[in-house]
Amino acid sequence: MFESLSDRFEGIFTRLRGRGKLTEKDIDEVAREIRLALLEADVNVRVVKSFVARIKERANGAEVAKSLSPAQQVIKIVHEELVATLGGTAGKLTMNSRPPTVILLAGLQGSGKTTAAAKLARHLERDGKRVLLVGADLQRPAAVEQLRVLGERVGVPVTSIGTDPVAVARAGLEEAQRLGRNVVIVDTAGRLQIDTELMDELRAIRDAVNPDDALLVVDAMTGQEAVNVAETFAETIDLTGIVLTKLDGDARGGAALSVKEVTGRPIMFAGVGEKLEDFEPFHPDRMASRILGMGDMLTLIEKAEAAFDADQAAVATEKLRTGDFTLQDFLEQMRQMRKMGPLQNLVAMLPGVPKELRNAEVDEGELGKIEAIICSMTAQERNTPSIIDGSRRIRIAQGSGTTTQDVNALLKQFKQVSQMMKQFSKVNKKGKRRLTGLPPGLDPGMLGGAGGPGRLPTG
Amino acid sequence: MSDTLALVVFVAIFALAAFLIVLPRIVRSRELKRGTAATRAPAPPRPPAPPRPAPETVAPPAPVEVAPVEAPAEVAPVEPVRLRDRIGKTRASFAGLLGALRRGGKIDDESWDELEEALLLADVGMTTTEAVVQGVKERASATGADADALPALLRDEITERLERTATDRSLHHAADGPTVWLMVGVNGVGKTTTTAKLAKRELADGRKVLLAAADTFRAAAADQLAMWADRLGCAVVRGQDGGDPGAVVFDAMDAAAARSADVVLVDTAGRLHTKVNLMNELEKLKRIIERQPGALQEVLLVLDASTGQNGLAQAREFAGAVDITGVVLTKLDGTAKGGVVLAIEDEFGVPVKLVGLGEGADDLIPFDPAEFAAALVE
Numbered sequence: 001m002f003e004s005l006s007d008r009f010e011g012i013f014t015r016l017r018g019r020g021k022l023t024e025k026d027i028d029e030v031a032r033e034i035r036l037a038l039l040e041a042d043v044n045v046r047v048v049k050s051f052v053a054r055i056k057e058r059a060n061g062a063e064v065a066k067s068l069s070p071a072q073q074v075i076k077i078v079h080e081e082l083v084a085t086l087g088g089t090a091g092k093l094t095m096n097s098r099p100p101t102v103i104l105l106a107g108l109q110g111s112g113k114t115t116a117a118a119k120l121a122r123h124l125e126r127d128g129k130r131v132l133l134v135g136a137d138l139q140r141p142a143a144v145e146q147l148r149v150l151g152e153r154v155g156v157p158v159t160s161i162g163t164d165p166v167a168v169a170r171a172g173l174e175e176a177q178r179l180g181r182n183v184v185i186v187d188t189a190g191r192l193q194i195d196t197e198l199m200d201e202l203r204a205i206r207d208a209v210n211p212d213d214a215l216l217v218v219d220a221m222t223g224q225e226a227v228n229v230a231e232t233f234a235e236t237i238d239l240t241g242i243v244l245t246k247l248d249g250d251a252r253g254g255a256a257l258s259v260k261e262v263t264g265r266p267i268m269f270a271g272v273g274e275k276l277e278d279f280e281p282f283h284p285d286r287m288a289s290r291i292l293g294m295g296d297m298l299t300l301i302e303k304a305e306a307a308f309d310a311d312q313a314a315v316a317t318e319k320l321r322t323g324d325f326t327l328q329d330f331l332e333q334m335r336q337m338r339k340m341g342p343l344q345n346l347v348a349m350l351p352g353v354p355k356e357l358r359n360a361e362v363d364e365g366e367l368g369k370i371e372a373i374i375c376s377m378t379a380q381e382r383n384t385p386s387i388i389d390g391s392r393r394i395r396i397a398q399g400s401g402t403t404t405q406d407v408n409a410l411l412k413q414f415k416q417v418s419q420m421m422k423q424f425s426k427v428n429k430k431g432k433r434r435l436t437g438l439p440p441g442l443d444p445g446m447l448g449g450a451g452g453p454g455r456l457p458t459g
Numbered sequence: 460m461s462d463t464l465a466l467v468v469f470v471a472i473f474a475l476a477a478f479l480i481v482l483p484r485i486v487r488s489r490e491l492k493r494g495t496a497a498t499r500a501p502a503p504p505r506p507p508a509p510p511r512p513a514p515e516t517v518a519p520p521a522p523v524e525v526a527p528v529e530a531p532a533e534v535a536p537v538e539p540v541r542l543r544d545r546i547g548k549t550r551a552s553f554a555g556l557l558g559a560l561r562r563g564g565k566i567d568d569e570s571w572d573e574l575e576e577a578l579l580l581a582d583v584g585m586t587t588t589e590a591v592v593q594g595v596k597e598r599a600s601a602t603g604a605d606a607d608a609l610p611a612l613l614r615d616e617i618t619e620r621l622e623r624t625a626t627d628r629s630l631h632h633a634a635d636g637p638t639v640w641l642m643v644g645v646n647g648v649g650k651t652t653t654t655a656k657l658a659k660r661e662l663a664d665g666r667k668v669l670l671a672a673a674d675t676f677r678a679a680a681a682d683q684l685a686m687w688a689d690r691l692g693c694a695v696v697r698g699q700d701g702g703d704p705g706a707v708v709f710d711a712m713d714a715a716a717a718r719s720a721d722v723v724l725v726d727t728a729g730r731l732h733t734k735v736n737l738m739n740e741l742e743k744l745k746r747i748i749e750r751q752p753g754a755l756q757e758v759l760l761v762l763d764a765s766t767g768q769n770g771l772a773q774a775r776e777f778a779g780a781v782d783i784t785g786v787v788l789t790k791l792d793g794t795a796k797g798g799v800v801l802a803i804e805d806e807f808g809v810p811v812k813l814v815g816l817g818e819g820a821d822d823l824i825p826f827d828p829a830e831f832a833a834a835l836v837e
Contacts, residue, residue: 192793224581254767
């Protein structure tokens, strides 16, 4: 949705090609672009300032590595600096040697504390911990009830005894002793950082339970405000870490950088979906790519490993390369690929994909249609599409609940794309171009001739 | 390692191949849909919707419509007396910045940089910030003003921009029969609380209110709304947790007719605007309400004031799915400025209608451009 930083740089750098060194003027120019990119990603204005200053310092006079273009060189520096700022490696919770370990969750209203509490409980239980959830949000109607329901879903007991949050938290600790739970997660009410009364209350809760970890829960969609929130919460309860929520949307998540920079505390976890298992350790490198609008190769690799059968994929690759790739292969691989999530997201994770493609919108229902069409073909038809004549087309269309135009379009597309892919694979086989960019032949313009209406749904 | 790499190369190639094959079909089907949409009569009722978990498994593609790099429009929200009372001492950052402008003297580059930074800090976003600064520059050169006048010029610029985009910020009622207002938004912005506050307002105006707890997804969301209904003394229609929100809306429409309710407030589950199946579900809820012509008067996007530039994407997607008629800017009692609404009004012409100032039932007030602008500048 936003221009990625690499797109922005491209223009600036085309005229710099061939130069061995970045001059100060070049760097000033790209610094402006970096600033814009970070501001669009909601990184705090002041954080952007200091960050850009650091980049300029590093980039100044940096030798451009032979293998990289100046643009790539700067992006590399920005990326490295982002990763370094976001925290090198993921932070870890402190586990108290004398159980129970106490984890306190705090944050603004609606940042996702209650959900994060349940997700964290599930996460720790899977690590072999015995967790107790304490519902100390007595402010929002039915908040404790929400925690109870979620606790039940993840199989963790929930307690909330008492009428004021401090007492509830304290009672929770005693309850944990009694039940022999070794981790206590205290969910607190959402509060504005400027609400002195509630911040005092939070401090009182902190004093009552003396947490080993005090985590701030931050919505990834937060804008400039993230800095104020993080500063005040850090002062009030000595934060030990951050949980970033709602990362499954399309927010660039610049708040992560702001919060990390002003608190110096690690971002420990990321909430990445509505289901309780959608919770994972935070990966600074992935977040850096996301803030910059670059592809996310690591996530792609992980997903691919989980979903694909490597041997089968190797065979299919070979077939793609030789041009023996059949509709049957296509069907099988498509089914595996769909396990990896929406096609749209996959394509977005690939680096070097033209933005026209990246921005195109995919309706997964259409994939289902394609599957239906191929499934309505006989084995022979799938292996040798050329035998599909008029009457077969009608039969296939009827069998799959589509029209003969749909069938025709699919066949035509398949033929053209498999030829294209054959070339692409060849390049990859021998060249070093592996995924660093698309082969010259594959530009979005080709789509125009590829059987469709030839207009991409990009504005 | 090389195995992994080969695998990824394959996946990449394949994903692209699949993508290219699918793409033209999608473009066409979208066009078809658009064509039929224009002529589509009020859609037939389709009560039972699949429960939420089911759609989740059908991975929804992220609708990446080309989001232009828009910049949010300017500034900080704030409602006059009340808001000011409430936050008085805390509105530090802005006052500080603009205070610097008031040092007086000539307007120099530094003044403009400070102005720009102030707007960016209010989440106004780059594009709109530039437009606003440009506007202020023109005003300044027209009047030959010095730095002292900048805050006033900024206030005027923002107020006028807002007044230009929207003249009607009222909430509408149906001429006859029940009025339905639908609340939509991403997770955690305050839809349920806002629903309750609206209920209180309507009750105070002497209308009979019915709440529809169509958030069947979040645990205990219906309980939360029911507790509010209890406090406020109005009826609530709810379904089973994890049940079909469409059925709840359907029942609420029936109940409204049976009990001759004046206003039906529909609280929906929070959903990220990138989840296509959930956005489709929302469209369906809207169609169910529209079976009763003229009933649906407002579709309100609830937006958290601390939201950054993502607010634009939210507005775009919700507008595309359910034609939002207004924005409710919540949690403005903090130091967040909600400046993104300026960009939203600029770009989509959707007016901000209400402002939320806290968790109490009374903390909801009409949005006033002049006050919003003034509070920013003070």
